[in-house]
Amino acid sequence: MPISPFKLERFYALHEFKSRIMLSSSDCESLSMSELLDMATSESKAMWENLRLGYTETQGSPALRSEIVRYYQSINPEHVMVAAPEELIFIAMQNLLKAGDHVITLSPAYQSLYEIAISIGCDVTFWKLVPGEKGWNVDIDQLEKLIKPETRLLVLNIPNNPTGYLPTREEFDHIVEIAGKHGIMVFSDEMYRLMEHNPADRLPAMCDVYEKGISLAGLSKTMALPGLRIGWLASRDLSFIDDCLAYKDYTTICNGAPSEVLGLIALQNGAAIVERNMGIIKTNLQIAADVFSRHPDRLRWIKPSGGSIAFPQWKGSLPVDELCRQLIEKFSTMLVPGEMFDYPESHFRLGLGRKNFKEGMEYFETLLQTL
Numbered sequence: 302m303p304i305s306p307f308k309l310e311r312f313y314a315l316h317e318f319k320s321r322i323m324l325s326s327s328d329c330e331s332l333s334m335s336e337l338l339d340m341a342t343s344e345s346k347a348m349w350e351n352l353r354l355g356y357t358e359t360q361g362s363p364a365l366r367s368e369i370v371r372y373y374q375s376i377n378p379e380h381v382m383v384a385a386p387e388e389l390i391f392i393a394m395q396n397l398l399k400a401g402d403h404v405i406t407l408s409p410a411y412q413s414l415y416e417i418a419i420s421i422g423c424d425v426t427f428w429k430l431v432p433g434e435k436g437w438n439v440d441i442d443q444l445e446k447l448i449k450p451e452t453r454l455l456v457l458n459i460p461n462n463p464t465g466y467l468p469t470r471e472e473f474d475h476i477v478e479i480a481g482k483h484g485i486m487v488f489s490d491e492m493y494r495l496m497e498h499n500p501a502d503r504l505p506a507m508c509d510v511y512e513k514g515i516s517l518a519g520l521s522k523t524m525a526l527p528g529l530r531i532g533w534l535a536s537r538d539l540s541f542i543d544d545c546l547a548y549k550d551y552t553t554i555c556n557g558a559p560s561e562v563l564g565l566i567a568l569q570n571g572a573a574i575v576e577r578n579m580g581i582i583k584t585n586l587q588i589a590a591d592v593f594s595r596h597p598d599r600l601r602w603i604k605p606s607g608g609s610i611a612f613p614q615w616k617g618s619l620p621v622d623e624l625c626r627q628l629i630e631k632f633s634t635m636l637v638p639g640e641m642f643d644y645p646e647s648h649f650r651l652g653l654g655r656k657n658f659k660e661g662m663e664y665f666e667t668l669l670q671t672l
């Protein structure tokens with residue numbers, strides 16, 4: 302079955318490299334090459350300087366995979382496969398699903414987390430997040446009611462893009478318990494993990510707590526290095542990893558050697574990079590809260606609990622896609638409407654990870670004054 306266009310990525314393709322300010326982007330202010338190399342140990346700097354630009358191991362370099370497993374409890378280097386995050390979603394879904402399977406996906410979500418399943422011919426049910434007084438929420442008990450005999454996979458993304466939703470530890474355990482009771486596999490997109498606004502809210506990686514759980518993570522958001530195109534799947538199921546590796550021979554075969562070494566340096570300095578990102582996010586959360594408190598008639602702030610994004614509500618009379626269009630055209634400031642996440646109500650995504658967020662919000666407020 303042909304796959305539908307990825308709405309969000311097509312929208313970015315149109316505006317990202319023409320707009321001056323990215324007020325919706327989900328990645329944090331990218332690190333520069335010199336910032337990253339300044340963090341390198343003498344050993345990793347030597348790896349960088351002596352690097353040969355040949356093909357690399359399909360699974361990812363052993364050195365990089367050894368560094369990745371330091372972020373998990375029960376995962377060894379052979380349980381990890383490295384590739385671009387988006388590529389890994391594609392490969393994992395091809396291996397996990399077949400036509401007729403039933404898939405449950407937390408929604409709203411990054412489109413590939415359900416669109417690839419639809420293109421395979423699966424029946425996809427959306428498990429819907431709803432905005433509440435304290436933030437986004439999902440009815441955990443409803444999950445059990447959505448399960449059918451053909452349910453093969455539950456797809457989670459926590460912290461969630463676009464809402465910043467993060468379940469409590471009790472809710473998370475309950476989800477794992479329901480999946481276990483029904484023998485359902487869980488694909489857990491953890492691209493925003495480690496960026497919990499309160500570190501006490503951090504949840505375990507799915508692959509560490511559930512034997513049928515697969516965790517996806519990467520350097521694009523948490524490590525502020527989307528240009529390296531490095532992510533990984535972690536799963537205790539070695540035959541799943543083998544199947545995914547066989548598929549990769551038809552996509553990219555292997556990762557770029559420079560990206561692998563730079564990724565290794567980033568992971569060796571992960572705590573410092575996350576702290577730097579969280580500093581930017583916390584400043585921007587305060588700026589957003591101030592702006593929203595000045596316009597309660599038209600804006601509703603819905604507090605995110607993790608990640609570098611928020612998905613507030615637009616209550617003005619102008620359609621939200623028109624609001625976003627005007628901000629792009631008049632102020633070269635990119636804002637993404639909820640429609641890009643197939644979300645039917647009037648919301649937009651805010652990206653909290655960029656250093657020029659304040660400037661973007663000033664343009665946003667200026668636009669509000671003209672409406």
Ligand SMILES: Cc1ncc(COP(=O)(O)O)c(C=O)c1O
Pocket residue numbers: 327385386387388411458462490492519521527530
């Ligand atoms: C939830 C989620 N998963 C996966 C990806 C894909 O990451 P990448 O663009 O680095 O391939 C993204 C990117 O925005 C995302 O938000």
